[in-house]
Amino acid sequence: MFLELLAFSALLLLPLLLFILNISGNPQIGNSKLPKSYPIIGSFLALYKNHANRLPWFTELLQNSPTSTISMHHSLGRRFVVTANPAVVQHILKTNFPIYQKGDFLRNALRDLLGDGIFNADGDNWKFQRQVSSHEFNTKSLRKFVEQVVDTELYDRLIPILYKSAAEQTVLDFQDILQRFAFDNICRIGFGYDPEYLLPSLPQAKFAVAFDDAVRISSERVRTISPVWKIKRALGIGSESRLRGLVSDVREYANTIVREKKREMDDMKTLDSPDLLSRFLSSGYADEKFVTDIVISFTLAGRDTTSAALTWFFWLISKYPNVESEILREIEELSESGASYDEVKDMVYTHAALCESMRLYPPVPTDGKQAVSDDVLPDGTQVKKGMTVSYHVYAMGRMEHIWGKDWAEYRPDRWLERDVAGNKWRFVAKDSFSYPVFQAGPRICLGKEMAFLQMKRVVAGVLKRFKVVPEKREDGNEPVLVAYLTAKMKGGFPVTVVERA
Numbered sequence: 001m002f003l004e005l006l007a008f009s010a011l012l013l014l015p016l017l018l019f020i021l022n023i024s025g026n027p028q029i030g031n032s033k034l035p036k037s038y039p040i041i042g043s044f045l046a047l048y049k050n051h052a053n054r055l056p057w058f059t060e061l062l063q064n065s066p067t068s069t070i071s072m073h074h075s076l077g078r079r080f081v082v083t084a085n086p087a088v089v090q091h092i093l094k095t096n097f098p099i100y101q102k103g104d105f106l107r108n109a110l111r112d113l114l115g116d117g118i119f120n121a122d123g124d125n126w127k128f129q130r131q132v133s134s135h136e137f138n139t140k141s142l143r144k145f146v147e148q149v150v151d152t153e154l155y156d157r158l159i160p161i162l163y164k165s166a167a168e169q170t171v172l173d174f175q176d177i178l179q180r181f182a183f184d185n186i187c188r189i190g191f192g193y194d195p196e197y198l199l200p201s202l203p204q205a206k207f208a209v210a211f212d213d214a215v216r217i218s219s220e221r222v223r224t225i226s227p228v229w230k231i232k233r234a235l236g237i238g239s240e241s242r243l244r245g246l247v248s249d250v251r252e253y254a255n256t257i258v259r260e261k262k263r264e265m266d267d268m269k270t271l272d273s274p275d276l277l278s279r280f281l282s283s284g285y286a287d288e289k290f291v292t293d294i295v296i297s298f299t300l301a302g303r304d305t306t307s308a309a310l311t312w313f314f315w316l317i318s319k320y321p322n323v324e325s326e327i328l329r330e331i332e333e334l335s336e337s338g339a340s341y342d343e344v345k346d347m348v349y350t351h352a353a354l355c356e357s358m359r360l361y362p363p364v365p366t367d368g369k370q371a372v373s374d375d376v377l378p379d380g381t382q383v384k385k386g387m388t389v390s391y392h393v394y395a396m397g398r399m400e401h402i403w404g405k406d407w408a409e410y411r412p413d414r415w416l417e418r419d420v421a422g423n424k425w426r427f428v429a430k431d432s433f434s435y436p437v438f439q440a441g442p443r444i445c446l447g448k449e450m451a452f453l454q455m456k457r458v459v460a461g462v463l464k465r466f467k468v469v470p471e472k473r474e475d476g477n478e479p480v481l482v483a484y485l486t487a488k489m490k491g492g493f494p495v496t497v498v499e500r501a
Helices: 002-021 044-049 051-063 086-095 103-114 123-137 139-168 174-191 206-223 226-235 238-268 276-281 288-319 321-337 340-345 348-360 448-463
Strands: 069-075 078-083 171-173 366-371 388-392 416-418 425-427 466-470 481-483 487-489 494-499
Touching: 044 051, 044 069, 051 069, 051 078, 051 388, 051 481, 086 388, 103 206, 103 226, 103 238, 103 288, 103 366, 103 388, 123 139, 123 276, 139 171, 139 174, 139 448, 139 494, 171 174, 174 206, 174 238, 174 276, 174 288, 174 448, 206 238, 206 288, 226 238, 238 276, 238 288, 276 288, 288 321, 288 348, 288 448, 288 466, 288 487, 321 348, 321 448, 340 448, 348 416, 348 425, 348 448, 448 466
Parallel strands: 078 388
Antiparallel strands: 069 078, 171 494, 366 388, 416 425, 466 494, 481 487
């Protein structure tokens, strides 16, 4: 405890000294909402004060910026840019893609957990991983994913659990259930391994608990001052001491998956249907740490993003019964086809409803890139080498200039228009720079179509049989989105499940 206090003492004394001296700074011109910036500590006090409320706080700052971009001084000379401007997003994710990379700041903060996996990689390493991964997302693999993996998990595990809960009138944490479902799915399709996390007993998994906590602590590193977490790590104190143990548990589990796959490949020599993990092991890059990094990265992507999107989707449609009714009508019309893959592909209204829910509650609320050289953004913002430029996906879903005055409404039909005959809906996509939920440009999400197929299959399978009813929260307020590397519903998503007549 003494060592931790010693590590923070200098930082704690600076605000006190500045308060005594009454040193003040001026907010940036053109945005009176921006917090004051002080010498040395910059806007650290305001950032710390709004830490727990940072998503709506930054959203308000961006809504009040004439350019939908703000530049702030964090502390110790570290400046950063946050934007909700589609032109700027296009600039950093596509036009000037080589300049804006993950960078040392983000990579160092996330390296203990993600290593050099695809979501923490730049340059040739990233290109190689993306090239190998892309083979897993062709039409044949997607059909297999839906018909062999998702449907098995849906009908053999998820739906029976919901039937049991409905019969016994128990309360389920639906966020936990969806995470278990997504975890089994990504392990089976990506690694050829079934963790059996969504069994009727809802078993506790050491890996899953460790993974959640490791993601939370790693994401906190990004928002704190680098010397602080590095000192704590060197001294082995506080959250850094806990992270070390958590990462050890996560890597031990991922290593087990890799070793089992190696044994399987040695025994079988060739695989009739190679999965993502076997592709990497066959690519000539069989270094165990490197392949383990890949397993952890794809676990993060496959487990946390789709489950987060579905959690908020089911909460939203409970508030908008007209949307739920339209989805049920579509499910009824398409379920007669009998072909699960084709059925979910044609769920146009449901697709729009999912896009709309992710507009308001994106699975990855913010993402940042680090400039490797000086640059000027399209709105005139100066960027110096080493600065982080973040695009705020959560705020972009709340910008009037992108979505109109009714941006606060959950309205799936903003994504739809009637066909020529006026009989059927036709989906109208938003450009990926105004809606960067799946990133955009060269790093656009490879698993986008797979995610939609999985989510629509879950929606059809669950809503056709059950009504998901959220429990009232003790404080009477709406649930809160908390942002780590991915989004979570704070406190879980307690629901009761009612079987449809």
